[in-house]
Amino acid sequence: MASLDVTGLSAHSCRELLAVGDVSAVELTQAYLDRISAVDGEVQAYLLVDGEGALAAAEAVDAKPKDKRLPWEGVPIGLKDVLCVKGMETTCASRILKGYRPPYDATAIAKLREAGLIFLGKLNMDEFAMGSSTENSAYQVTRNPWDLDRVPGGSSGGSAACVAAAEAPWALGSDTGGSIRQPASLCGVVGLKPTYGAVSRYGLVAFASSLDQIGPVTRDVTDAAALLDLVAGRDPRDATTTGLNEPVGVPGRADLKGLHFGIIKEYLGEASEPGVREVFSAAVATIEALGGKCEEVSLPSVERGVAAYYLIAPSEASSNLARFDGVRYGYRTEHSEDLYDMYVRTRSEGFGDEVKRRIMLGTYALSAGYYDAYYAQAQRTRTLIIQDFDQAFGKFDYLISPTSPTVAFKIGERTADPLAMYLSDLCTIPVNLAGLPGISLPAGHSDGLPVGLQIVGPHFSERGLLDAAYAVEQELKVDVVAPLGGAR
Amino acid sequence: MISREQVEHVARLARLRFDEDELARLQPELGRIIEYVDQLSELDVSGLEPTSHAVPLNNVFRVDDPVPGLSQEEAVSNGPQVDKGQFVVPRMR
Secondary structure, eight states: OOOOOGGGOOHHHHHHHHHHTSSOHHHHHHHHHHHHHHHHHHHOOEEEEOHHHHHHHHHHHHTSOGGGSOTTTTOEEEEETTBOBTTBOOOTTOGGGTTOOOSSOOHHHHHHHHTTOEEEEEEOOSGGGOOSSSTTOSSOOOOBTTBTTBOOOSSSHHHHHHHHTTSSSEEEEEESSSTTHHHHHHHTSEEEEOOTTSBOOTTBOOSOTTTOEEEEEESSHHHHHHHHHHHBSOBTTBTTOOOOSSOOOOOOOOOOTTOEEEEEGGGSGGGSOHHHHHHHHHHHHHHHHTTOEEEEEOOGGGGGHHHHHHHHHHHHHHHHGGGOSSSSSSOOOSOOSSHHHHHHHHHHHHSOHHHHHHHHHHHHHHSTTTTIIIIIHHHHHHHHHHHHHHHHHHHOSEEEEESSSSSOOBTTSSTTOHHHHHGGGTTTHHHHHTTOOEEEEEEEEETTEEEEEEEEOSTTOHHHHHHHHHHHHHHHOOOOSOOOTTTO | OOOHHHHHHHHHHTTOOOOHHHHHHHHHHHHHHHHHHGGGGGSOOTTSOOOSOSSOOOOOOOOOOOOOOOOHHHHTTTOSSEETTEEOOOOOO
């Protein structure tokens, strides 16, 4: 086969090609490796490409008779570098984890390995998933495939950019305050944050444990459903997992008749830029044309979400990141006077600015005399936000808003102002605080840049949520592959 | 606001060290963020229970069967300095 064009392929179309035998797993894997060679010099989505390992795994698939293969066997995938893959360098885009080769697989990775997926490599991110632009990576700046001067969003910017540039048919990311949905929105692909507890966090390097969830970044809703089903499930190694009530299956809903959508009022008007508002209004019209009923609803407490998040997440992070001390893994400073000095030098040299900022904030919020004023107050605000969502779901099936208040911003535009960067996640953060599932769907473009629609459902409503998202997707018909120079 | 002394105190608690330039940047940055999150003090949430996990679960048990874990060799394989299967650290004072 001369050269397989992967730019038109979703994961389920890869699966079909493999099933009918039009293409071998090695040919498919090689086609993605070729695509990565052709475009990743510009996009910089991958921190590590494991061509050798991927081809060896693909060969093993090809050696098996077709009727002995599992459904997704031989389909390639890209992995955010926050997920532990046995023997494969896992850095969280941090200097402090340089050279770390996990001696075990994350549960989500073990499930994909068992299902026969081919691991293409590790994807760039904001260091320890802290950021909204992937500019906080210690290694490289990933570019948005729709405009190489702009950020892909973050923290799963590598995952979103890689799917938008067809450098993998799909990818796994993680979402603590919007880190799957916001980059998916900015790169014009589908991103799903599952209900807290649907997917095991075992082997996901911890940022904020009460908020972190692993989820799919894909080209369409069908793939998001399939990837969620592959990784979801209760895990004895993560006591906070419950799994899904039922598998999501293949979404196929044709209309939205009988469904009631609440438009979150706090995210309308000045909260979003005009181009985003325009695309969002058109999406609302589409939902109505499909028979869904849309109505504004106020959730006043979501406006406090960013403030509550920037106390809760850094507090949890300051505790989680205490483990990076230069003793058991990763970087250790060259010279130190004693143990204490080794800790301090290792951490000061190994962490980047944003990570240090958040460790400082979290340590401050948890320190004696401030705990009640900050951390406990934020946790009570979290209760208030949950109550507002509960109340809204008493009346509405799903809640909708833009995923991000703006389209992709220019590289460097927000790095000087941490607070402006934090506000990028205005619409996504409350969803994590309440542990709800949320999806970002490509809804259209503003000046050639993608705009995402966020749909949020009650806990464990993934099946219905993805079904509804599928109906919207079929009607919107938004092109998901970025018009990357010449490669198309 | 957060004072220079407070920043230095928190840095010690967090096992971090900052030079003069970094401190000059960090102190106002943290100050602005703290000023922003201070808006929560306007809310009367005194009657609400704090939430630590959004999907409440209690008493999650698993069967207490021993299963093989990492070998000692695997467990120390990433250590920056290892001797006889153990992590080596600088002296304490």
